[in-house]
Amino acid sequence: MASDAAVSKEGLVIPLIDFSRFLHGSPEERLNTARAILHGFQTAGFIYLSNHSIEPASLKRAFDHSARFFAQKTEDKLSVAWTTPRANRGYSAPGREKVSQLQTEEEVEKIRNAVPDLKESFEIGREGEPGYPNPWPAEGALTNFKGEMLEFFEECRLMHVEVMRAIAVGMGLEEGFFDSFVDVGDNTLRLLHYPSVKAEVFKINPGQVRAGEHSDYGSITLLFQDNRGGLQVQSPTGQFVDATPIEGTIVVNAGDLLARWSNDTIKSTIHRVVEPPGKEGIEYPPRYSIAYFCNPNFKSHIEAIPGTFATEEEKKYQGINSGDYLVQRLTATY
Numbered sequence: 001m002a003s004d005a006a007v008s009k010e011g012l013v014i015p016l017i018d019f020s021r022f023l024h025g026s027p028e029e030r031l032n033t034a035r036a037i038l039h040g041f042q043t044a045g046f047i048y049l050s051n052h053s054i055e056p057a058s059l060k061r062a063f064d065h066s067a068r069f070f071a072q073k074t075e076d077k078l079s080v081a082w083t084t085p086r087a088n089r090g091y092s093a094p095g096r097e098k099v100s101q102l103q104t105e106e107e108v109e110k111i112r113n114a115v116p117d118l119k120e121s122f123e124i125g126r127e128g129e130p131g132y133p134n135p136w137p138a139e140g141a142l143t144n145f146k147g148e149m150l151e152f153f154e155e156c157r158l159m160h161v162e163v164m165r166a167i168a169v170g171m172g173l174e175e176g177f178f179d180s181f182v183d184v185g186d187n188t189l190r191l192l193h194y195p196s197v198k199a200e201v202f203k204i205n206p207g208q209v210r211a212g213e214h215s216d217y218g219s220i221t222l223l224f225q226d227n228r229g230g231l232q233v234q235s236p237t238g239q240f241v242d243a244t245p246i247e248g249t250i251v252v253n254a255g256d257l258l259a260r261w262s263n264d265t266i267k268s269t270i271h272r273v274v275e276p277p278g279k280e281g282i283e284y285p286p287r288y289s290i291a292y293f294c295n296p297n298f299k300s301h302i303e304a305i306p307g308t309f310a311t312e313e314e315k316k317y318q319g320i321n322s323g324d325y326l327v328q329r330l331t332a333t334y
């Protein structure tokens with residue numbers, strides 16, 4: 001068996017897959033693992049990976065830096081504020097972003113004002129992208145923040161390449177098929193902080209969530225969650241099911257652009273973050289997570305992957321430039 005289930009409820013089965021069997025296994029193990037990964041993305045749109053290549057020590061450093069970043073004074077955080085969808089870098093204060101499935105800016109605005117998400121975030125883009133510098137916090141305040149976050153960014157970039165290799169192998173393509181589409185690392189590392197919140201907030205306002213329901217936009221997302229819980233994934237029946245944290249694993253989900261690229265053979269599944277399960281008194285502690293949003297290189301032209309259609313008529317979408325697609329999606333969110 002290449003996988004067990006991490007989640008199995010309401011027809012949603014999210015496999016738990018030992019990624020080392022793809023990275024270091026025999027040819028047969030690699031193939032079986034790649035197929036299990038692809039199957040997870042085709043059915044649930046989500047998988048959990050254990051024994052992956054991200055060093056526990058560097059993950060811990062990233063979470064420590066995140067806690068220190070968000071503990072700063074508001075004015076210090078606002079000195080590195082998020083600016084534009086194209087740059088997509090910097091700090092967003094609570095209520096700044098409202099992810100949702102709403103398509104128009106008016107719809108998003110209406111919701112944002114009613115029940116803002118209880119979260120703040122800091123986004124880091126590819127360092128060195130011409131014209132889009134990362135707004136780094138002052139070194140004095142956060143020692144080693146920049147250097148260690150960039151190391152973590154690079155580890156995640158490599159992991160994206162490996163997961164795409166697994167998808168290629170699972171699809172029966174040459175292993176390196178996606179390499180030249182994803183090597184640049186036009187990705188976004190997002191630190192997320194959901195501040196502590198009184199339990200009554202969720203009672204008074206039944207629509208209140210920590211992060212509204214949405215799908216991700218890019219190829220895949222590597223999601224690192226602490227042990228607080230609250231992440232939920234929509235099942236085929238429309239119910240939201242807890243994607244309970246499993247120590248040492250990464251939750252990986254496919255995004256809209258990968259779904260499109262795969263001619264909808266891969267699913268980009270809706271998820272959200274809600275009131276955590278199991279009440280601990282009158283106030284929930286803060287929750288921290290790190291989402292690494294992977295994208296095809298912004299310069300890439302994305303059109304149906306070979307093998308996902310038999311005839312030209314079966315191609316559901318026109319080809320599209322990756323960067324244009326992502327900026328268009330982000331523009332509707334902020």
Ligand SMILES: O=C(O)CCC(=O)C(=O)O
Pocket residue numbers: 190192211216223225231271272273289290291
């Ligand atoms: O914090 C989480 O667990 C999920 C965050 C998320 O889905 C996102 O930022 O896109």
Ligand SMILES: [Fe+2]
Pocket residue numbers: 214215216221271
């Ligand atoms: Fe997400």
